[in-house]
Amino acid sequence: MGKTKVVGIAGRYGTRYGATLRKKVKEVLEKRYAPHTCPFCGHKGRVTRISTGIWMCKKCGMKWTGGAYLPRTEVSKTFPNIIVRE
Ligand SMILES: [Zn+2]
Numbered sequence: 001m002g003k004t005k006v007v008g009i010a011g012r013y014g015t016r017y018g019a020t021l022r023k024k025v026k027e028v029l030e031k032r033y034a035p036h037t038c039p040f041c042g043h044k045g046r047v048t049r050i051s052t053g054i055w056m057c058k059k060c061g062m063k064w065t066g067g068a069y070l071p072r073t074e075v076s077k078t079f080p081n082i083i084v085r086e
Helices: 008-013 019-033
Strands: 047-051 054-057 063-065 081-084
């Protein structure tokens, strides 16, 4: 008690939110900054966000729509919408 809880990169959000939400934010941010796996070629670490909700794999050149911060959203459990097939 009284000890500052280590919440990683979500720590900057301070005590404005409850512990549960901070944990959730931490999870989202960690996913956001973690290397993403391409849903098409499976290569990890070459997926970049080129615009909000638009993702591109530098390995296979695929572009698709996804979440604003993640290549895949929770709701789109099906294959992502392909924008450009090269
Ligand atoms: Zn790929």
